[in-house]
């Protein structure tokens with residue numbers, strides 16, 4: 001049974017005003033337990049709108065959302081419980097920090113769940129460790145942290161609720177390459193260690209290639225492709241027609257193959273490319289062609 | 290939250306949209322004044338017809354103009370009711386216990402209702418066809434004679450412009466922060482009054498922080514462009530009065546004169 005399933009989900013913003021906007025149309029997808037799913041698409045393609053339906057922040061204009069096989073809007077009063085099970089980290093989450101100390105801010109989610117003090121403490125420290133925030137930073141005001149640290153504190157705030165599904169909307173936006181890699185690495189690690197289902201929204205093909213096992217490509221409010229990362233990236237032509245470039249290394253591999261090099265399967269990350277090309281270079285010969 | 294029609298500017302390129310905002314503003318005030326002139330049905334119908342023509346000229350959806358009236362309907366109903374029940378002159382049409390409704394009461398009530406509706410629809414026509422920043426710009430120009438009494442009109446207008454500019458941004462931001470805290474299980478809907486006030490902290494604090502950040506960014510950006518207040522400042526877009534503006538002004542003045550004249554020639558019903 002999928003953890004999250006949507007059926008013919010559509011959402012229209014500001015209906016009945018001059019500013020109506022149908023942001024997503026007729027989306028039916030299934031997300032399996034333990035998946036690490038990347039959602040990619042152009043700006044305005046409806047990624048954020050879609051993921052805000054997964055935890056019941058937005059209510060479908062039509063269609064349904066199921067969590068573990070149950071319609072989440074069956075009992076609208078119980079929607080808060082859905083939000084504890086499906087944690088959503090917003091775009092630029094550092095803007096939502098408010099407590100006196102970073103520790104208290106991370107504890108905001110768990111305390112809303114009504115856990116006891118010991119459990120809250122345990123979860124806050126665990127989440128802080130996952131995102132690499134040191135103890136002395138926890139005592140500081142969140143407003144004194146650096147940009148990257150703020151981002152990590154905000155992510156820890158959702159991780160500390162230990163949701164079954166963790167959704168991150170553009171967690172790497174506006175960070176430098178090293179900051180991006182750190183956060184993506186921490187997310188992968190978290191996913192592996194806890195077996196949590198993770199949904200990662202991103203603009204960057206490289207980020208998705210590095211982290212996600214499955215990819216959902218969105219185009220103007222609809223699903224354009226959905227499948228294993230390797231399968232989706234092998235359809236480079238279609239991706240480019242949507243205006244999304246495949247990762248640079250993948251393109252190099254395709255060109256190499258087109259010129260008759262025996263490079264094997266496509267590579268999506270620099271690491272894979274490295275591992276595939278090294279034996280080829282060792283064999284020599286290939287370079288002389 | 291976003292559905293609140295605050296900056297209700299409705300972009301377009303109609304005759305009204307292209308009018309000089311200063312002229313438009315003055316004429317709107319004149320029209321509001323004119324609505325209170327007629328004391329007979331012919332004049333009042335004229336005032337309504339004038340508004341209808343203006344709506345047509347604005348090319349706005351009529352529904353939009355009607356929507357602007359919706360918030361004042363309770364006010365219209367209450368004032369009409371008061372007039373119906375308290376005016377006791379004229380011939381009675383309905384009498385029962387302490388209630389007696391007279392023709393005069395009914396007429397007064399309808400006059401007042403129509404006047405209020407015209408007033409609101411007329412002024413929303415101004416805000417629908419003029420962007421808020423253009424509006425404050427026009428206000429600055431119109432009030433500039435007050436500089437003699439050492440009122441810094443430019444600064445005042447600048448503050449208004451900035452405030453208006455940031456209202457939609459703030460609403461959007463509030464929306465986002467509320468969603469983000471709800472995603473962390475914040476409960477904004479239940480609990481007693483104290484609890485509800487406390488529940489606002491996670492929303493108000495980030496909102497203040499981001500407003501201050503925005504304010505300081507804006508100040509820096511303004512300084513980078515050498516903004517030094519209104520002294521010696523010229524404009525890229527000059528407001529120019531065209532023949533059409535002068536013609537419109539003439540038409541409005543003629544309408545006002547006609548409304549006054551009608552009061553003399555037709556027996557007043559009020």
Ligand SMILES: Nc1ncnc2c1ncn2[C@@H]1O[C@H](COP(=O)(O)OP(=O)(O)OP(=O)(O)O)[C@@H](O)[C@H]1O
Nearest residue numbers: 013014021023042043044045046047048049050291
């Ligand atoms: N609160 C809102 N009110 C009205 N329209 C909205 C709102 N939020 C989003 N939209 C519109 O819905 C469409 C989809 O927006 P959404 O934020 O889901 O896109 P996105 O894929 O997340 O884009 P980005 O990559 O820029 O974050 C856009 O056209 C946007 O303008």
Ligand SMILES: [Mg+2]
Nearest residue numbers: 047048091169
């Ligand atoms: Mg988005």
